[in-house]
Amino acid sequence: MITVPTGFAQAIIRREGEAGRAWIASLPAIVESLLRQWSLAPDGPATHGSVGLVLPVRPSAVIKVSFPHPGNVDQPDAFAAWQGRGAVRLLARDDDQFAMLLERAGPDTLACVADDERAVGILGELSRRLAVPAPAGLPRLVDQFPLWEAEFLAAGRPVRVLDAVRELDQRDTVVHGDLWDANVLAGSREPWLAIDPKGCAGDPAYDAFTVIHGPRLILAPNHLWWLDFYCEAAGIDRERARRWSLLRAHQSALWGRDGGDPDWLVRATDQIIAELGPA
Numbered sequence: 001m002i003t004v005p006t007g008f009a010q011a012i013i014r015r016e017g018e019a020g021r022a023w024i025a026s027l028p029a030i031v032e033s034l035l036r037q038w039s040l041a042p043d044g045p046a047t048h049g050s051v052g053l054v055l056p057v058r059p060s061a062v063i064k065v066s067f068p069h070p071g072n073v074d075q076p077d078a079f080a081a082w083q084g085r086g087a088v089r090l091l092a093r094d095d096d097q098f099a100m101l102l103e104r105a106g107p108d109t110l111a112c113v114a115d116d117e118r119a120v121g122i123l124g125e126l127s128r129r130l131a132v133p134a135p136a137g138l139p140r141l142v143d144q145f146p147l148w149e150a151e152f153l154a155a156g157r158p159v160r161v162l163d164a165v166r167e168l169d170q171r172d173t174v175v176h177g178d179l180w181d182a183n184v185l186a187g188s189r190e191p192w193l194a195i196d197p198k199g200c201a202g203d204p205a206y207d208a209f210t211v212i213h214g215p216r217l218i219l220a221p222n223h224l225w226w227l228d229f230y231c232e233a234a235g236i237d238r239e240r241a242r243r244w245s246l247l248r249a250h251q252s253a254l255w256g257r258d259g260g261d262p263d264w265l266v267r268a269t270d271q272i273i274a275e276l277g278p279a
Contacts, residue, residue, distance in 0.1 A: 124233025
């Protein structure tokens, strides 16, 4: 029987309440059933991200089981669309258990690359490769516009930054949604492989904000220069990326204040908003 990491269990219960407690209690049995279903054996202790348990297995792969939440439904479809192109391969899936069998990569992440320009260039190249046609059924970013507008109006945020994105011609590619150092692992089949996509359909320019707002660059000077550098590597129009990043920066500031982000992070996000300029 696997051991669920204590910190992971506590975080899930704190965030999800009794539903989280019940899921954590059931997790060892879920993993055991998946090991039998896929004829696998554990190959080390379980690790975790923010929403899922990850167990290395033999032969070389990992089982990922995520908390059963609507936001965790679409990862397998993103991996299936990529077919290993710039991302770990999806080997099997059990949607009822919110579980996937994935190609093993790592343990090194892109954070191990000290050279900022090289790392941002890698993120850009991955973004270019991940921008494949979206399959039917992936949630579309444009369908979120009414919700975002309501949030902005309620909080007194400028709706014009949303209008500036809404007036763009809308794309329909697979968007990672959370592309930053920790979600890129060193691979053997390819040098770098993306993990943990949100799984949505839309404009690849959406991911530019995560790059400049991630730990590597959030306190760096001249975010517009880094935006340009990333866009060049990703093959993304700089103005599209600027508009999406401005929208997402305002969202981050709004959600961060509600979520109790530390003051330094709030100030850094406000600085990015100032640098990106008006809508």
